[in-house]
Amino acid sequence: MPHGLSNAMLLPAVTRFSVEAAPARYAEAARRIGFAAPTDADGPACARLVTGLEALNKDLAVPARPNTVSTKPSGTPDLN
Numbered sequence: 001m002p003h004g005l006s007n008a009m010l011l012p013a014v015t016r017f018s019v020e021a022a023p024a025r026y027a028e029a030a031r032r033i034g035f036a037a038p039t040d041a042d043g044p045a046c047a048r049l050v051t052g053l054e055a056l057n058k059d060l061a062v063p064a065r066p067n068t069v070s071t072k073p074s075g076t077p078d079l080n
Contacts, residue, residue: 005079008062012053 019026027045030036035052036045057064 005062008057008060009064012050012057015053016050019050 015026023035023042023046025072026049027036027042030049030052031038031040033049033052039049040048
């Protein structure tokens with residue numbers, strides 16, 4: 001699986017888990033990306049960040065689960 005794809009797949013979950021440790025930073029990220037308004041409080045801005053990342057993944061057709069992605073590069077022969 002490509003490194004960037006795995007990062008994209010995990011980013012919403014990792015963000016949801018990590019936001020509690022640095023809410024001001026994540027809220028600022030949400031505001032700068034445009035997922036939250038400049039006037040949103042940190043809590044709602046953080047929630048909008050996670051929701052926005054999930055929506056972005058959906059828009060980009062990023063698989064939600066790793067088991068739906070082939071880890072075998074195309075053209076690789078079976079060794080069975």
